[in-house]
Amino acid sequence: xxxxxxxxxxxxxxxxxxxxxxxxxxxxxxxxxxxxxxxxxxxxxxxxxxxxxxxxxxxxxxxxxxxxxxxxxxxxxxxxxxxxxxxxxxxxxxxxxxxxxxxxxxxxxxxx
Numbered sequence: 001x002x003x004x005x006x007x008x009x010x011x012x013x014x015x016x017x018x019x020x021x022x023x024x025x026x027x028x029x030x031x032x033x034x035x036x037x038x039x040x041x042x043x044x045x046x047x048x049x050x051x052x053x054x055x056x057x058x059x060x061x062x063x064x065x066x067x068x069x070x071x072x073x074x075x076x077x078x079x080x081x082x083x084x085x086x087x088x089x090x091x092x093x094x095x096x097x098x099x100x101x102x103x104x105x106x107x108x109x110x111x112x
Contacts, residue, residue, distance in 0.1 A: 001073045003028060003055045003062050009079040009088060014060050022046055025054075025061030028077065029068030038071060039104045040090045070094075071107060 005013060005026075017023045023044040033039035048054065051066035064072060074093040079086065095105035 001053065001069065003064060003072055003074075004076050005057055005060065005062070006076060006078040009077045010057060010060060012079045012088075016044060017060065020044055024048065025063055026077075027063045027065075028072060028075075029065050030071045033104055035104060037104055037106045038095075040072070040075075040088075040092070042077075042088050 013026045017025060023046060025045045027041075027043045027045040029041050030038045031041050045061070045063040048063060049065065052063045053066070053069055055062040055064070062077075071094055072090075072092060076091040078089045078091065080089060082089075092105065094107050096108050098105045
């Protein structure tokens with residue numbers, strides 16, 4: 001199991017963590033949302049919660065809750081500019097389809 005950051009995303013997360021007192025790393029997971037079912041969520045991790053799996057990449061920690069882990073395993077997190085905004089993007093091998101706007105995704109398990 002793994003969740004990883006591209007070099008650009010790594011630098012961004014490292015900067016966010018360094019600038020935020022009490023931040024432990026990146027919290028990454030999914031929530032029910034959008035027209036396809038699941039949406040990726042990111043935030044700064046301020047605590048380690050029971051059931052979290054923690055991935056570490058060159059000193060930067062990524063905290064994933066137990067409910068999200070199976071849906072994000074293998075995801076590569078990137079960061080880039082899209083028009084006038086900057087945002088994290090996700091290459092999630094578990095996503096079998098995305099909605100037209102790319103905000104949400106489905107998996108094989110959702111089709112059952």
